[in-house]
Amino acid sequence: MATLFHGVGAALTPFSASNKLLLPSPKSESRGAIFLHRSDARVNHAFNLKPATPNQDLFIPNAVATKRETSTKSGHELLLFEALREGLEEEMERDPRVCVMGEDVGHYGGSYKVTKGLAEKYGDLRVLDTPIAENSFTGMGIGAAMTGLRPIVEGMNMGFLLLAFNQISNNCGMLHYTSGGQFTIPIVIRGPGGVGRQLGAEHSQRLESYFQSIPGIQMVACSTPYNAKGLMKAAIRSENPVILFEHVLLYNLKERIPDEEYVLSLEEAEMVRPGEHVTILTYSRMRYHVMQAAKTLVNKGYDPEVIDIRSLKPFDLYTIGCSVKKTHRVLIVEECMRTGGIGASLTAAITENFHDYLDAPIVCLSSQDVPTPYAGTLEEWTVVQPAQIVTAVEQLCQ
């Protein structure tokens, strides 16, 4: 697979490495005044800012992510799928009840190499190659979880898990409730989803929009090697059923991650780039489109605050709310379809909770409500592109 985003600086996050559960740093860097250069050559003061610095300082070199000092310069570099594997392996080492099941996860090493080498190390029962029967092997994982095992069920593509919807909805999500708390289902269901490179309609589905209503489950989406490993570990350790959404196109992202063990919080969002003008909420692959647009936006004089929401269910309304209260404008960029996607729910949640803080209606950029076409040009226009993000921010900030 082509390494698309090799070394993109956007991958660094403001967390400092430690052995404990990491919390996001709540403060954002305050920036100096920014003048907005409008297309009609007028210059306006931007909002809520301190006295201006000269116009020449408009170009901010560090447009992408805030680079914080990481306490360890050592760390090691790896690709996202390797980070997932590392997290998985550490948890399997730590707890003998952790097991993996899915198609081609064992001897083949996983269709995206996430489980490579694990079957040789842990044996065929702990890294189980299942037949192509999503409904029943997901059900089997849930049944095993009822007894106390901690299975990780891999869907080769998230779209295949539609066949297991009954098991995920009724048994996985609801058993803790309908049994009056007797059974916990500490299962992790993971797999790649999202729009890839011309994979066709059935293999480009965004299941987060279908699963989001299921009560009792948690959903997280990883986007960098750092948060992939942390979220994988957190998901395995969680007593609740967790669905971990990976993305087909992000598996070859490279990043340097700490050597020390770390676990991220499943319910927290990640501050990718603090800003003042507009809050851009995104997750998974769209994070990179947003960061690409952010470069353009900063050069145009805007200061977007980019938050990778990571936790799709429940939303981290605290981080999001703090950001909305600061910027008063929200743009949501997602890969789900317009109808019934994560963006639609997030729009509703923000409107309900933070309506008074909004200066403008929330803009939600989503994929088109169409099956993903095969032709490359059409596929490109199904998902949100950076140019559209730039236009949306400009319109929002008028």
Added chain:
Amino acid sequence: MPLSRIASQSHASNLLKPLSTALSLRRSISSDSTTPLTIETSLPFTSHKCDAPPRAVDTSASELFSFFRDMATMRRMEISADSLYKAKLIRGFCHLYDGQEAVAVGMEAAITKKDAIITAYRDHCTFVGRGGTLLEVFGELMGRTCGGSKGKGGSMHLYRKQDSFYGGHGIVGAQIPLGCGLAFAQRYSKEENVTFTMYGDGAANQGQLFEALNMAALWDLPAILVCENNHYGMGTAEWRASKSPAYYKRGDYVPGLKVDGMDVLAVKQACKFAKEHALKNGPLILEMDTYRYHGHSMSDPGSTYRTRDEISGVRQERDPIERVRKLLLAHDIASEKELKDLEKQVRKDVDDAIAKAKESPMPDPSELFTHVYVKGLGAESFGADRKEVRATLP
């Protein structure tokens, strides 16, 4: 031949304590006796790709007596649930098991509480067989806090983790992969226990059954799939739904056994055989040929797709409780009067449990939001009226 004996008064609880026997001079076997008896099953077993177990079943007087007592309790419980449903104290779906008691009771006799059972929605009697109390059943059916799932599950969601009873599932066939998962966990932890995954003749046509069977056979999981064939999938007779109603043969490469499900001793023998088989050779299918007197659920009269003669015919000839009663009388283990007294006691126990359940409160509104997640997330949850009903998920 009536003899004097001292009957111990039992208090309102799940199942009766056995009547203590007085000196029985003219009684050949007392109901407490554990002297082994050997009784033949009414019909031979039919097998598929395995050797059928022998028809002669080892049992004892006390075991037979306990069969009678347990089945009578279950029967009484289901009949009372029928009345409660008609009195609108039980709402929604209520699937009754009367007629099929021998399957639940016979299975319990052959296994331990470490072996797992999972079944579908006709689970009241299986729950009681696993150790659930009558109070928990009636409480759950009426949606009270004393119920097995604190009133939040209902008729189809009775569970008992400490006795390895995994429920209680509403979607037809969905429990079968779960059952294979239980067997997988047993194999994973190397316990010498088995899982009985129960389903009906209607669920026998579900794809997930065959998927799960394939996996169980592939990995030699100690899973025993028990098809409780009561010949009707709600309103559709088995011959109208299944091309091959020989459900014990449907496993193809998996051996199967057809059992007379109305004969508690045959069920016991088959389950014992199945447990030994599964621990050595992997999965097995047991088809229990049984019958339900009620309709599919309380909303189904049960007479539009079968004749009343058929129902009363089965009741006359094959009723599981009557069969055990005849055995008890024939072997002089108990007298007619004793059995009648026992049934009266059972009726009283059931009525007491119902009365107690009726006094139990409905769940507090805050319970709406408990047990959604395991530990507190601090996430807020809203009711339909988003301005007022608001809770932090505990």
